[in-house]
Amino acid sequence: MNLLQSFKMAVATIRINKVRSFLTMLGIIIGVTSVIGLVSVMQGYNADITQYYEKMGVNKISVSLTMYNFSDSVKMYDKLYEYVNKDLSGLASGVSPAMKTSGTIQYGSGTIEDTSTVYLGNEQFSLCNNYDLKEGRDISYMDVQSANHVCVIGSYIVQELFGYKNPIGETIYFNSLPLKVVGVYYQKDGTTESSMDDAIVMPYTLNKEVLGTVAVSAYTVKSVDATSMTALYTKLNAFLDAKIDDTMGKFKLTNENTEMEASDDETASLSLVLGAVASIALLVGGIGIMNIMLVTVTERTREIGIRKAIGATRKAIITQFLIESGMLSALGGIIGIIFGFIITLIVGKAMYDMILLPMAWITCASFAFSIAIGIGFGLYPAIKASGLQPVVALRAD
Amino acid sequence: MLIRVKDVYKIYNEGHENEVRALDGVSLNIDYGEYVAIIGSSGSGKSTFMNILGCLDVPTRGEYFLEDVNVKELTDADLSRIRSLKVGFIFQGYNLISTLNAYENIELPLIYQNIPAHKRRDAVFEALERVGLKERYLHFPSQLSGGQQQRIAIARAIATRAPIMMADEPTGALDSKTGIQIMETLEELNKSGSTIILITHDNGIAAKAKRVVRLSDGHIISDSRGETAV
Ligand SMILES: Nc1ncnc2c1ncn2[C@@H]1O[C@H](COP(=O)(O)OP(=O)(O)OP(=O)(O)O)[C@@H](O)[C@H]1O
Ligand SMILES: [Mg+2]
Numbered sequence: 002m003n004l005l006q007s008f009k010m011a012v013a014t015i016r017i018n019k020v021r022s023f024l025t026m027l028g029i030i031i032g033v034t035s036v037i038g039l040v041s042v043m044q045g046y047n048a049d050i051t052q053y054y055e056k057m058g059v060n061k062i063s064v065s066l067t068m069y070n071f072s073d074s075v076k077m078y079d080k081l082y083e084y085v086n087k088d089l090s091g092l093a094s095g096v097s098p099a100m101k102t103s104g105t106i107q108y109g110s111g112t113i114e115d116t117s118t119v120y121l122g123n124e125q126f127s128l129c130n131n132y133d134l135k136e137g138r139d140i141s142y143m144d145v146q147s148a149n150h151v152c153v154i155g156s157y158i159v160q161e162l163f164g165y166k167n168p169i170g171e172t173i174y175f176n177s178l179p180l181k182v183v184g185v186y187y188q189k190d191g192t193t194e195s196s197m198d199d200a201i202v203m204p205y206t207l208n209k210e211v212l213g214t215v216a217v218s219a220y221t222v223k224s225v226d227a228t229s230m231t232a233l234y235t236k237l238n239a240f241l242d243a244k245i246d247d248t249m250g251k252f253k254l255t256n257e258n259t260e261m262e263a264s265d266d267e268t269a270s271l272s273l274v275l276g277a278v279a280s281i282a283l284l285v286g287g288i289g290i291m292n293i294m295l296v297t298v299t300e301r302t303r304e305i306g307i308r309k310a311i312g313a314t315r316k317a318i319i320t321q322f323l324i325e326s327g328m329l330s331a332l333g334g335i336i337g338i339i340f341g342f343i344i345t346l347i348v349g350k351a352m353y354d355m356i357l358l359p360m361a362w363i364t365c366a367s368f369a370f371s372i373a374i375g376i377g378f379g380l381y382p383a384i385k386a387s388g389l390q391p392v393v394a395l396r397a398d
Numbered sequence: 399m400l401i402r403v404k405d406v407y408k409i410y411n412e413g414h415e416n417e418v419r420a421l422d423g424v425s426l427n428i429d430y431g432e433y434v435a436i437i438g439s440s441g442s443g444k445s446t447f448m449n450i451l452g453c454l455d456v457p458t459r460g461e462y463f464l465e466d467v468n469v470k471e472l473t474d475a476d477l478s479r480i481r482s483l484k485v486g487f488i489f490q491g492y493n494l495i496s497t498l499n500a501y502e503n504i505e506l507p508l509i510y511q512n513i514p515a516h517k518r519r520d521a522v523f524e525a526l527e528r529v530g531l532k533e534r535y536l537h538f539p540s541q542l543s544g545g546q547q548q549r550i551a552i553a554r555a556i557a558t559r560a561p562i563m564m565a566d567e568p569t570g571a572l573d574s575k576t577g578i579q580i581m582e583t584l585e586e587l588n589k590s591g592s593t594i595i596l597i598t599h600d601n602g603i604a605a606k607a608k609r610v611v612r613l614s615d616g617h618i619i620s621d622s623r624g625e626t627a628v
Pocket of ligand 1: 410440
């Protein structure tokens with residue numbers, strides 16, 4: 002009795018009892034589908050967040066600064082600006098203030114209430130935050146120095162306030178502060194309300210008029226690449242530590258890449274937990290297989306008796322039943338994987354608008370797990386079948 | 399000696415009110431190449447005896463030596479090997495597997511004997527030819543008449559080329575012509591060296607055997623050879 006024969010026999014029995022075989026597999030199908038589906042949704046969420054961080058701009062260090070004296074705060078800008086752009090030119094590509102606020106933006110008869118983010122930056126703001134200029138010009142060094150009433154606007158603002166009209170040279174009002182639009186950024190976040198395209202940027206030197214203070218309380222420093230982040234962080238930390246003592250104020254540095262990685266780790270462990278929960282469904286599917294296999298053994302007592310009478314060994318009977326349950330669960334696993342792929346594609350499209358596919362490891366793992374379950378839960382019925390006394394089994398009907 | 403049965407009992411529900419002494423102290427020797435008919439009325443213990451001889455069942459008491467080995471001392475795997483290689487069964491109730499067609503039913507014991515596929519094919523068709531059902535090889539048991547099922551069951555036993563053939567009422571479901579054909583097949587097998595143990599309640603059938611053992615209520619009441627057997 003070789004394995005090939007056992008496989009042929011198993012295929013034959015599964016085919017004869019198509020409906021029952023399908024019902025038996027159902028538990029495994031649902032289990033595998035939900036494991037793959039859940040883990041993939043988490044993976045989509047993760048990719049979504051990563052994408053968000055990438056749009057925001059990666060390789061950034063945020064600096065938050067609290068100075069007790071306004072003039073110290075203003076002087077600190079010049080020091081930091083010079084340090085980053087001269088001494089750190091190999092590590093950093095730019096630095097910009099990063100204060101933000103919100104309010105009403107108005108042009109002609111159109112207004113946008115409170116959804117927009119209003120940034121106060123310098124001529125390196127767009128570089129630091131991944132905005133690309135589409136038309137007009139960016140905030141210039143001169144604009145910053147002279148505190149010009151100018152701004153660059155995001156694509157959502159253009160769409161909402163100007164429609165097809167050219168916004169360059171027009172004047173918009175931020176909480177009644179007039180600002181001349183000098184440039185427009187490319188869309189980068191879907192041109193929707195509250196997105197990164199719902200934003201305007203003006204020289205930070207307007208902060209007295211906008212925020213009522215001359216203090217510069219937040220900066221973004223952009224690193225040249227990911228590998229320079231640690232060195233940049235250390236340098237900045239040392240620099241600020243030397244310049245700011247406890248009597249003047251305090252500062253805090255945040256590596257934004259680490260934030261992103263932490264959120265990656267968080268979703269990874271969350272998806273593991275969800276995967277584990279879903280595998281309980283798989284386990285239940287396994288119990289379903291055991292149940293059906295036990296019924297099968299009872300139903301086929303006579304067949305087992307005949308097989309034993311004409312020479313089947315215990316091993317042959319066990320092999321036959323194990324292959325049968327293993328094949329049922331493998332088949333269920335394959336169908337579950339197909340459904341898992343479909344669900345993942347649908348969810349990816351609907352929730353995150355991306356082509357999402359289950360990861361290879363979760364596909365392989367759930368397939369292996371379903372086979373293991375089929376064999377594991379098939380073992381008891383198989384052993385039970387093989388232990389039947391031939392004469393007793395033959396008398397059964 | 400091929401078969402040596404010493405004072406064998408098979409008692410069902412011993413000590414209870416519904417106790418049945420299916421075999422009540424049976425002793426019998428059968429040598430290689432013999433053709434033995436076991437005859438007796440219904441319920442006399444014939445099938446029970448055959449099950450024990452074929453290692454499908456174990457006696458309640460007593461010893462059974464097959465080729466001088468006490469079967470009590472054999473493992474489950476040994477018993478499977480005996481059933482596979484030494485004994486060909488023709489059961490009273492055909493015992494075909496309903497989900498397999500005629501060909502597959504006959505092939506099954508050969509699979510358990512680990513015979514390669516092409517040799518199995520030849521053996522199956524040869525056996526089908528012998529029982530005259532070659533053209534029915536794709537039919538399932540439910541698509542065959544009782545007599546045809548019986549003949550497939552006989553073909554299954556013949557195909558194994560086992561040295562011992564045990565047939566429990568093999569002609570019970572057959573008309574006299576097919577019955578005679580089957581009896582001729584058994585005789586041929588015996589001539590080519592097989593040991594035949596034939597169970598029947600029909601004196602006419604038993605007369606074909608060289609030796610007749612008569613069972614009654616679990617006892618052997620006569621054991622005779624030659625022309626005077628019946
Ligand atoms: N599992 C069992 N439990 C109880 N009694 C049994 C069992 N199997 C057989 N018997 C009894 O043992 C006796 C012998 O049965 P057996 O089947 O050997 O008869 P038989 O000679 O083959 O009869 P037949 O010619 O009708 O086939 C019968 O009385 C039967 O009722
Ligand atoms: Mg009988």
